[in-house]
Amino acid sequence: MEKIKLTGRIVTPDDSEYEQARINNNLSIPKFPSKIVFCQNTEDVLNALRWVRENRTPFRMRSGRHSYENFSLVNDGLIIDVSEMDEIIINGKEITAKIEAGANLGHVYNKLWEYGMTIPAGTESSVGVIGLTLGGGIGMLTRLFGLTCDNLIEIEMVRAGGHRGAELIKANKNHNSDLFWACCGGGGGNFGIVTSLTFKLHRISKVSVFSVTWGWDDFEAAFNAWQNWAPNTDERLTSQIELKSKEANQIIAQGEFVGPSSKLKELLRPLTTIGSPTSVSVKEVPYIEAVRFFDVPSGNRPALRKKSGSFLEKPFPPKAILTMKQFLANAPNENSGIWHQSLGGAAGRIAPNETAFYYRDAIIAQEYLATWNDSVEERQNIRWIEELKRALSPYTTGDYVNFPDRYIKDWPTAYYGDNFKRLREVKMEYDSFNLFNFPQSIPPFKKWF
Ligand SMILES: Cc1cc2nc3c(=O)[nH]c(=O)nc-3n(C[C@H](O)[C@H](O)[C@H](O)COP(=O)(O)OP(=O)(O)OC[C@H]3O[C@@H](n4cnc5c(N)ncnc54)[C@H](O)[C@@H]3O)c2cc1C
Structure with missing residues (x-):
């Protein structure tokens, strides 16, 4: 041959x-x-x-x-x-889009906006829609429209097997449904090479965005107000809060509301009345401007980094908030931070076993961030992230598979909870030889294990 x-x-x-x-x-x-x-x-x-x-x-x-x-x-x-395969075909009648697996979020948002549509996905334009969707996908429309994977209708995937060792298959709720289930939160790189994703779309036009900032002195009060408000407020409003280092001296909450700015101002009162905000802004904008508002250029640029994360299923007690404050007061450099996004709403109405994304009861996703300029600073930054994660672990649950961390020991439980066993069964069916593997990939299910 x-x-x-x-x-x-x-x-x-x-x-x-x-x-x-x-x-x-x-x-x-x-x-x-x-x-x-x-x-x-x-x-x-x-x-x-x-x-x-x-x-x-x-x-x-x-x-x-x-x-x-x-x-x-x-x-x-x-x-x-697959990044040069990024065609997007929109079906206006069915309100769906078939997106090739190489498209990044910037391309997806801009193209769909031409038709007055969108999908709920992440904030940074250079992130690939494929990696983000396969692991779940959170962003500024999560509470209204669910996770990115909750809007997935079908995937096409090249798997091992068939004619000369590779074949193209489809998966949806009726066909290869176990594989489709696994692709909604099971994480990238595990089962085959996805070539396209078909999503249901949402119509969108104007939205309102906000930004509220505080100084270091309002650390506890601002975070506490946000964590009790953000996962419970109007579902049309999804928000984030970043706690920056003491040196940076900034706590910044931002969010997107699919509704008028007058209503957003009302909804924001539990935040804007706390402490002494150094700035408050609320504006109504075309949706694509909101997309650009949350797209931070520094996130898109390659850098020396370490990130990790976790979920909160209930608000942090004062002791945990103080722990974050202490870590940020002793951060390796000014750019270290702790970021949070509100969950719940549509994302929380799906059962933990209905898709592979397990942490449906989480109210907040949390992320620890460190960047540095010289490789000699690496150890100190990684230690800071891992010690922070450990110190907060009594108050957090699990880890988001899209925020992977090679130091997590029990990563199967941390990423997948009770869904891990079924993921291994799916792996056994679609890649029993474990051809698709990496340090934290799902192993095939073998009964004798
Ligand atoms: C700056 C930044 C911002 C982020 N913002 C968000 C956010 O707002 N919301 C959120 O939920 N997450 C966010 N993330 C996390 C993001 O979802 C994950 O990093 C995701 O895995 C990135 O996918 P990618 O395609 O860009 O990356 P890649 O590194 O290309 O791939 C990620 C994983 O998917 C696998 N993969 C790639 N292509 C395919 C394919 N065709 N078929 C199957 N598997 C494949 C890879 O092997 C790898 O395991 C962010 C990450 C960064 C660095």
């Missing part, structure tokens, strides 16, 4: 574009693949999977390059990159 050839745009270490093609958003875990294939169509993806199987080459798949732990990279192997 003729040997399989890689097809698509291929970049190797000898090419001048290799460095740019190799790096991800997190520069602190560098990897040096032997080849990167930028697939242009499904046939290229099929060929890439056949090629790695025939040549027994380690591989990873990649799209938006935002994996915190660079699970989309591997040393001395092939990167199957």
Whole structure:
């Protein structure tokens, strides 16, 4: 039989574009693949999977390059990159969109906006819709429209098997339904290479956005007011709060309300009446301007980083808030922070076992952030994140699989809770040889384990 050839745009270490093609958003875990294939169509993806199987080459798949732990990279192997497959086809009659797996959020929002539509997804424009959706997907419309994966109708995926070792399959609620269940929160990289996602869309026009800031002295009062208000207020309002380091001296709450600014001002009263806000702004804008408002340029730029996170199922007691304050008073540098987003609403009305995304009872998603400029600072920053996470663990639950952390020991429970067993069964059905693997990938279910 003729040997399989890689097809698509291929970049190797000898090419001048290799460095740019190799790096991800997190520069602190560098990897040096032997080849990167930028697939242009499904046939290229099929060929890439056949090629790695025939040549027994380690591989990873990649799209938006935002994996915190660079699970989309591997040393001395092939990167199957789908980012140049980013076509979006809108079906205005059915109010759906078929989005190729390489599209990033910026492209998705801009394209759908041309039709006055959107999906609920994340805030940074360079994040890949694929990685985000497969792990759940939270953002500024979560409480109104649910997680990104809750709006998924169907996926197309190249899996191992079939003709010469790779085949294209579909999964939805009626067909390959177990795989579809697993793709709604089970995380990227586990079962096959997704080539397209079909979503139901939501009509959107004007929204209102807000921003309230406080200084360090209002730390406890501002966070406490936000945590008791944000998950319980009007469902059309999703918000975030970032607690910055003492040096940065800023607590900033922001959010998006699908309704008029007059109503948002009313809803905000439990926040704006707390402490002494240094600024308050509320404005009504076309939806796409709200998208740009939350898209922070520094998040999109590659940097030396460490992030981790957790969920809150109930508000923090004063002791936990004080713990955060102490850590932020002794942060490695000014850019360290703790970020939160409100959950509940539509995302909380789905049972934990209805999709693979387990933490439906969470009221808040929490994230710990550190960035630095020189690799000698790495140890100190990582230690700060891990110690902070440990100190807050008596008050938090689980971890979001889209905020992976290689230091989590019991990651199966942390990411998937009671859904882990079923995920392993799905893995056994679709990738029993564990071809798709990385340090925290779902292993196949073997009865004798
Ligand atoms: C700056 C920043 C902002 C973020 N903001 C948000 C946010 O607002 N909301 C939120 O929920 N999350 C957010 N995240 C987390 C984000 O959801 C995850 O990092 C997500 O995995 C990124 O997907 P990606 O395609 O960009 O990354 P990649 O690194 O390309 O891929 C991530 C994972 O998916 C796998 N994968 C890639 N392509 C495919 C494919 N075609 N088929 C199957 N698996 C594939 C990879 O192998 C890897 O395991 C943010 C992350 C960063 C760094």
